Amino acid sequence: MKNKKLIIIILSSLALTACSGDKKKPNKNEDVESIHQQLLTIDTHVDISPDYTFKEMFDPGQKTLMQVDLDKMDQGGLDAAFFIVYVAQTQRTTENYAIAKAQAQRKFDSIHRMTDSLYHEKIRLAEHPEDVIKLNKAGYKVAIIGIENGYVIGKDLTLVENYYNQGARYMTLAHNGHNDICDSAQPNEKLGDVTIEHHGVSEFGKQVISEMNRVGMMVDVSHVSDECMMQSLTLSKAPVIASHSSVRALTDSPRNMTDEMMKALADANGVMQLVALSAYLKIDPERSVAIKSLRKSVAEKYQAIKYNYELHSHKPEYIAGMKIIDKKYPLATVQDYVDHIDYAVKIMGVNHVGIASDFDGGGGIMGWKDASETMNITKELLRRGYSVQDIEKIWGANLLRVWEDVDNVAKSLKNAM
Ligand SMILES: [Zn+2]
Incomplete structure (x- = not known):
C-alpha cells in the first residue's frame, strides 16, 4: 500500500528542517496530517465492555459512544490497539476464579468475533510484532490482545499458555487489589487487603513470570506495587513493559512511576507507555x-x-x-500529557517511551478525548521539536522492539529445552 521506508526517510528530513526553525516547519494541519498518516501508531491500552461486539452500542463497526470504534480509528489515524481482557479483582475464592475465567473468555471471544468474522476485512489480529507491520502495510487496522489483571488465571498456571494461544501478548500482573501473583499499587480495603501481602512478587508469581517468558507473553507492570515492579525486572528473562502508567514526579499517584523505577525499566530495555488518564496527569x-x-x-x-x-x-x-x-473540573490536556512524555524521555531516553490512552476504561483528555483525535498527539510532539524518527519510536516502534525481544527470549528458551 505505502512505501513506508522511503516515506519515513523523506519525512525525517522534513522534521529535521522543522526542528531547525526552517520555514517548512510542519505547523500547518496538512503537513502534520501527512506525517501522522505515515506513522505506525499503536495505543497499548483500550478497554472493552463485557458486551463488546455482542450488543449494538458496543459494536465497533457502528458509530458508537465508545471512545474507540473502527470509524474513530480511521478518522484519527490510529492504526493498532491492544484491546484489553480486563477482569476486576474480587475475593480470591474457587467460585470467583471460575467467574473471572468466564469473564475473560467472553472478552477473548468478543475480540475474535471482531477480527475473525464481523470485521475481518477491516481489522485483523496480530500475534507477533512483524504481523503488526505487515497488516498495517496491507491496509488493515490491527488488533492485539492484552490482559489486565493476572487474576484471570487464578491459580492455574496452564491458563497462561491457554490465553497466549488465544492471542494475549501482555498480561498486567495485578490490578486494583492484591492477587495471588503480586501486590497491587492500590490495595483494596473492601477485599480485606493489607498494605503489603507478598512484599512484591509471590512464589506463585515467580512461576507465572517464568511461564510468560516461556510462551512469549510480555510482563506488564502497570498497576502493581513498586516492589513488585522492581522485582519483575530481575525475575523476567525478557524486557518488561508498563502498558499504561505516567510520571509520579509530575503527578503523585501510586499508579505512576518514580524516576528510579523508570530508570530501572529503561536499563532493562523495557518501555513505558504513558497513560492519557486525567487523574494520572493532573491532581484534582x-x-x-x-x-x-x-x-x-x-x-x-x-x-x-x-x-x-x-x-x-x-x-x-x-x-x-x-x-x-x-x-x-477540566480534564488534563494534550499539553499536560506530553509534559509527561517529555519527562519520561528525559529520564529514560526516547527508546523507552510510548503511548496509551486507556480509552473506554477511564482515559481521555482534552484534545485526545477519543481515537478520532489521535493526530493531536503527533501535532504536539512535532510542535515541541521531536523528530519524525523519534515520534515513530514513541508511537509504536519501541513497543514492537520490546515485543520482538520477548518473542526471541521465548524462542531461545524453547531451543534450550
Ligand atoms: Zn488500568
Whole structure:
C-alpha cells in the first residue's frame, strides 16, 4: 500500500528542517496530517465492555459512544490497539476464579468475533510484532490482545499458555487489589487487603513470570506495587513493559512511576507507555470526588450491586453527569500529557517511551478525548521539536522492539529445552 521506508526517510528530513526553525516547519494541519498518516501508531491500552461486539452500542463497526470504534480509528489515524481482557479483582475464592475465567473468555471471544468474522476485512489480529507491520502495510487496522489483571488465571498456571494461544501478548500482573501473583499499587480495603501481602512478587508469581517468558507473553507492570515492579525486572528473562502508567514526579499517584523505577525499566530495555488518564496527569481531588459520587448514583439507579464502569459509562445519566464534571473540573490536556512524555524521555531516553490512552476504561483528555483525535498527539510532539524518527519510536516502534525481544527470549528458551 505505502512505501513506508522511503516515506519515513523523506519525512525525517522534513522534521529535521522543522526542528531547525526552517520555514517548512510542519505547523500547518496538512503537513502534520501527512506525517501522522505515515506513522505506525499503536495505543497499548483500550478497554472493552463485557458486551463488546455482542450488543449494538458496543459494536465497533457502528458509530458508537465508545471512545474507540473502527470509524474513530480511521478518522484519527490510529492504526493498532491492544484491546484489553480486563477482569476486576474480587475475593480470591474457587467460585470467583471460575467467574473471572468466564469473564475473560467472553472478552477473548468478543475480540475474535471482531477480527475473525464481523470485521475481518477491516481489522485483523496480530500475534507477533512483524504481523503488526505487515497488516498495517496491507491496509488493515490491527488488533492485539492484552490482559489486565493476572487474576484471570487464578491459580492455574496452564491458563497462561491457554490465553497466549488465544492471542494475549501482555498480561498486567495485578490490578486494583492484591492477587495471588503480586501486590497491587492500590490495595483494596473492601477485599480485606493489607498494605503489603507478598512484599512484591509471590512464589506463585515467580512461576507465572517464568511461564510468560516461556510462551512469549510480555510482563506488564502497570498497576502493581513498586516492589513488585522492581522485582519483575530481575525475575523476567525478557524486557518488561508498563502498558499504561505516567510520571509520579509530575503527578503523585501510586499508579505512576518514580524516576528510579523508570530508570530501572529503561536499563532493562523495557518501555513505558504513558497513560492519557486525567487523574494520572493532573491532581484534582475535587474532580475525583465528583466522579466517584456520579458513579455511585448511576450504579444505584441501575441497581447494580457493584459499580461496573465498563457498562455504566455508557448510560445517559453518566454521560450527562460527566459533561457537567468536565466543565467544572477540566480534564488534563494534550499539553499536560506530553509534559509527561517529555519527562519520561528525559529520564529514560526516547527508546523507552510510548503511548496509551486507556480509552473506554477511564482515559481521555482534552484534545485526545477519543481515537478520532489521535493526530493531536503527533501535532504536539512535532510542535515541541521531536523528530519524525523519534515520534515513530514513541508511537509504536519501541513497543514492537520490546515485543520482538520477548518473542526471541521465548524462542531461545524453547531451543534450550
Ligand atoms: Zn488500568
